[in-house]
Amino acid sequence: MRLSVIGCGYLGAVHAAAMASIGHDVIGIDVDAAKVAALSAGRAPFFEPGLTEILESGIQSGRLTFSTDFADVAGAKVHFIGVGTPQVPGGYAADLTYVDKAVDALLPHLSSDDIVAGKSTVPVGTAARLAERISGSGATLVWNPEFLREGWAVKDTIDPDRLVVGVPSGDAGAIASDVLREVYHPAVTQGTPFVITDYATAELVKVSANAFLATKISFINAMAEIAEVTGADVTMLADAIGYDDRIGRKFLGAGIGFGGGCLPKDIRAFSARAEELGRGESVAFLRQVDEINLRRRERAVRLVLDALGGSAHGKKVTVLGAAFKPHSDDVRDSPALDVAVRLHGLGAAVTVTDPEAISNARALHPQLTYVRDRDEALEGADAVVVVTEWDEYRRQLDPAHAAGLVSRRIIIDGRNCLDPGAWRAAGFEYFGMGRP
Numbered sequence: 001m002r003l004s005v006i007g008c009g010y011l012g013a014v015h016a017a018a019m020a021s022i023g024h025d026v027i028g029i030d031v032d033a034a035k036v037a038a039l040s041a042g043r044a045p046f047f048e049p050g051l052t053e054i055l056e057s058g059i060q061s062g063r064l065t066f067s068t069d070f071a072d073v074a075g076a077k078v079h080f081i082g083v084g085t086p087q088v089p090g091g092y093a094a095d096l097t098y099v100d101k102a103v104d105a106l107l108p109h110l111s112s113d114d115i116v117a118g119k120s121t122v123p124v125g126t127a128a129r130l131a132e133r134i135s136g137s138g139a140t141l142v143w144n145p146e147f148l149r150e151g152w153a154v155k156d157t158i159d160p161d162r163l164v165v166g167v168p169s170g171d172a173g174a175i176a177s178d179v180l181r182e183v184y185h186p187a188v189t190q191g192t193p194f195v196i197t198d199y200a201t202a203e204l205v206k207v208s209a210n211a212f213l214a215t216k217i218s219f220i221n222a223m224a225e226i227a228e229v230t231g232a233d234v235t236m237l238a239d240a241i242g243y244d245d246r247i248g249r250k251f252l253g254a255g256i257g258f259g260g261g262c263l264p265k266d267i268r269a270f271s272a273r274a275e276e277l278g279r280g281e282s283v284a285f286l287r288q289v290d291e292i293n294l295r296r297r298e299r300a301v302r303l304v305l306d307a308l309g310g311s312a313h314g315k316k317v318t319v320l321g322a323a324f325k326p327h328s329d330d331v332r333d334s335p336a337l338d339v340a341v342r343l344h345g346l347g348a349a350v351t352v353t354d355p356e357a358i359s360n361a362r363a364l365h366p367q368l369t370y371v372r373d374r375d376e377a378l379e380g381a382d383a384v385v386v387v388t389e390w391d392e393y394r395r396q397l398d399p400a401h402a403a404g405l406v407s408r409r410i411i412i413d414g415r416n417c418l419d420p421g422a423w424r425a426a427g428f429e430y431f432g433m434g435r436p
């Protein structure tokens with residue numbers, strides 16, 4: 001099938017390449033000529049495992065092309081909208097400018113049997129509004145939210161846990177859902193749950209899934225706060241409650257909390273939308289989820305200060321990690337970088353290292369010192385803080401080796417990803433998050 005993907009950022013670029021990899025003919029459209037040129041040359045504009053491979057093979061096969069010209073969507077049966085919905089400057093709501101612009105630019109090129117499939121994360125009610133906007137063209141709008149995780153984006157797109165499609169009632173909806181089933185045929189054939197629903201439910205599935213995940217992380221971080229005043233160990237607590245199938249161990253990793261381009265902005269946009277709908281109180285807890293999350297960054301900073309005797313001024317603090325999570329070069333709302341910036345603000349000489357995210361981090365916070373080589377970063381450190389649980393720090397950093405590089409043996413484990421016993425055995429003072 002011929003498909004178009006409007007917006008070739010994180011979501012759109014992965015979607016376009018993934019759809020070509022399962023046999024479709026795909027045209028990716030973006031207004032950014034530099035991005036289109038890079039993608040056309042098979043270069044991924046960000047780090048995502050497996051993306052370069054499917055980009056290259058898609059381009060070589062001739063099934064995947066990119067363009068800045070909306071007229072090139074001609075002949076596509078389904079047009080996916082994958083543009084960003086960032087937080088509005090100075091507010092909590094989602095900025096829908098890019099979604100609206102994409103739909104307006106697509107409109108003159110739509111035929112009556114086309115399908116416009118929204119993938120972006122939007123406030124509930126957006127799909128109904130956009131359906132109205134394109135109604136004159138005769139095309140059908142569906143909402144098909146994306147659940148991909150950075151670092152697993154290719155796998156999550158080709159082989160998702162579930163597919164959700166919000167469709168209008170009547171024949172148009174039934175036809176559109178059959179077309180979407182055909183688009184995702186490999187996953188559908190394998191038995192991936194395919195949920196056909198209305199617009200509002202489809203939109204809410206996405207935001208509520210992210211709200212639930214954020215709540216789960218803040219729940220365990222709240223338990224970490226209690227553990228800190230009682231001497232309990234939150235990682236053992238998480239293991240023990242996680243054995244209950246109804247709870248599950250995933251997303252119970254206590255530490256410096258969640259960040260990235262999705263969870264923080266999505267829970268804020270959800271709160272803002274609920275307020276507009278007169279149901280602010282229904283999701284009032286999300287404010288606390290956000291607050292607990294931000295408190296954990298302060299806690300990590302406090303641990304560094306306490307370990308250094310009350311002040312970080314003039315001390316070399318090595319920060320291991322900058323990306324908001326491993327297997328990503330994304331530093332948007334990164335708790336890791338926030339901890340580094342706060343320490344810098346307190347007068348510490350902060351050196352940051354990360355296997356993938358240094359360029360992005362430097363562009364955002366040029367005031368910090370960045371070193372590519374992990375061992376060079378560790379040299380002469382008065383304290384080391386692990387803030388992104390890359391294997392390079394979690395598994396491959398030998399405490400005895402690190403002991404030979406640092407000035408003072410102090411390690412703060414902001415992700416509870418290290419073995420306290422091994423670090424203490426190498427002479428380090430070890431401090432975890434919610435661990436004695």
Ligand code: UDX
Pocket residue numbers: 146147148149150151210213217250251252253254255256257258259260261262263324325
């Ligand atoms: C998230 C959702 O998982 C995904 O389904 C949605 O489509 C987009 O948002 P992503 O932002 O890529 O994906 O990252 P995710 O793996 O969910 O991690 C988010 C943040 O939570 C990271 O900063 C991570 O370090 C943190 N986290 C995760 C924890 O602090 N503890 C955990 O136990 C798990």
